[in-house]
Amino acid sequence: MRVAFVGKGGSGKTTLSALFSRHLARSGAPVLAVDGDINQHLAEALAPDDDRPFTAPALGPHLGDIKDYLRGTNPRIPSREAMVKTTPPGRGSRLLRLLGDDELHARHVGHAGGVPLMVTGEFDESDLGVACYHSKLGAVELYLGHLVDGPGEYVVVDMTAGADAFASGLFTRFDLTFLVAEPTRKGVSVYRQYRDHAREFGVRIAVVGNKVTCEDDLLFLKEQVGDDLLTHLVHSDWVRAAERGRPRGELESHNRHALDVLREAVDAHPRDWDRLHRHAVEFHLRNARAWANEATGRDLADQVDPDFAPGPSALS
Template identity: 85%
Template sequence: MRVAFVGKGGSGKTTLSALFSRHLARSGEPVLAIDGDINQHLAEALGLDEDHLDAPPLGAHLPEIKDYLRGTNPRIASREAMIKTTPPGRGSRLLRLLGDDELHARHVRRVGDVPLMVTGEFDEGDLGVACYHSKLGGVELYLNHLIDGPGEYVVVDMTAGADAFASGLFTRFDITFLVAEPTRKGVSVYRQYRDHAREFGIRIAVIGNKVTGEDDLLFLKEQVGDDLLTHLVHSPWVRAAEQGRTEGESDTLEPHNRHALDVLRQAVDAGPKDWPALHRHAVEFHLRNARAWADEATGLDLAHQVDPDFVPGPTALN
């Protein structure tokens, strides 16, 4: 299952992404965390001790990723013809989660119990000439070509606020958790996400964060209604971890917050895996990008890259 964490900057979505990833990993389930935020802090939230993560970022290796994933697909003539939205077809290289392949071997590093991939930072060389969403192309291509099985999890810490709508990446998940503080600004992103989610049939659930009492909880219930799944209370353990005063283990997390993580896991597992919908969204946003800019940029009709006979899902591995 593919899980996205979104929310206003400072809402705690990176902290929740790390807590949930660690929670899954400690239960023995295959899990991969991906840092897709412009502020690359997920490794630190997972407990990285070093100054930086020794993992080549996806955003810096898009040409190699394209070459690998296009495989022998006859509809994709070259890496230059492949854009971030290009969907898989017959002949494409499909991925198993944490499989024995060169993409995972190159880009995945463990931070504690959790395998992690990163998109890379928005650096000085990008200023004025690129947008951060160009770096997220590696994540979009990865998810488009991933065949994740039962009991396998991908947890993505997304960009903050409405920036997540700048590409079709927001449609690539089985469920999206929106982290909201009990403030008007905290729930404003929820309203934007709710409307887009309804348009594309995307499952969303709200996680209240930094809740200090009944008034906070009542505010969230009034603002988001039945979309409120659970909430986390102020956590001295999380604050200590952020200050480097714990060993990164979650078994000392407060009982209420541990229960909230269980609720998230139950919500993820309760949802269906809709392969046709995931592929349909991938194709739709590919065609949108082709018409908007990519046909002109490549000099090709990129609608031709859509393989009408490709059947998404586990059967495609055969």
């Protein structure tokens, strides 16, 4: 199952991404966390008491190599230059199993706080004025497009803040999207934007209230988001201590229960492979018409393989 955490900057989505990833990993479930935020803090949130830097190579700077690997022998993709971030898999493409024995996982997966982690890479000085951060996210989009994950396996992605998550088709690549909202007007403003865009494409969302301190906070969230409010986390002394690099004891029982509720919600939404592939093709054709045909000098609609069947059957 693929899960995204989105929300306003400062809402706590990175903290929730880390808490949920650790919660899954400690239960013994196969899980991969992915830092897809322009501010790369997920490794630190996963291992708040570890000062060692995360050292696995970032995905973004190796996008060309990733394209070469994933295109495999697909005759519709003759080169890395002909492959864009939205290019869907077809017959001959290399498909991935979660944390499989392949060169992409071997190269780019490290560990933080006992959780396997991939990172997109920072928006560095060489990018200023000449690049868009969403070009780095192209590696995540391609990874998810070529991943065949099974029941009981989880990918947890910490997305960019605010409505920036809609700058690519990546927001359609998840089984469930958790929108983290503080009990303030600004905190729920991103929810309304996300709700309207998600509804257009049939993307499932659930709101997770965060930093709730009293009954009035909870009532405010219920008034603002209604039935989309799945659960909430209370103000956490454990999280505050962890953010200072000094976690003590265990996460509060209410907040641990909230993480259980998140997992139950994810598990209750079975994978719809046809929907995922349909959205992938739709956004590929949109991007082809908007910019990619001109950029590559090709009609990238030809990259869509009409006889490709997505899902586990494609592995054979």
